Amino acid sequence: MNELGKLASAGKGAPAAGRIAVRLRPGGRGDALLGIEDGVLRARVSAPPLDGRANKALRKLIAKRVGVPFSRVELVRGEKSRDKLIAVAGVDAEELARRLAEADA
DSSP: GGGEEEEEEEETTTTOEOOOOOEETTOOOOOOEEEETTTTTEEOOOSSTTHHHHHHHHHHHHHHHTTOOOEEEEEEEOSSSSEEEEEEOOHHHHHHHHHHHHHHH
């Protein structure tokens, strides 16, 4: 299974929501998705990890890259950790993987 194939999806009966594990580096130079390694999306944002600013910047970055409204990108787990789980409503796991791969290319 390739790296993008390791994305998780919502359970049966739940609205389509692709999920992806993210390793975030806050306070970096600019905002960027750095690629997927061992099934984890690596990202950096310039926002500091204070008052949820880095999490918000990450959600905005993913929303922009995937092409969905900010409100559809949810932080599921990892509010105070570098390791996070992000869900994107309205986009299944396969579509999320495809869109992230396109943005990464």
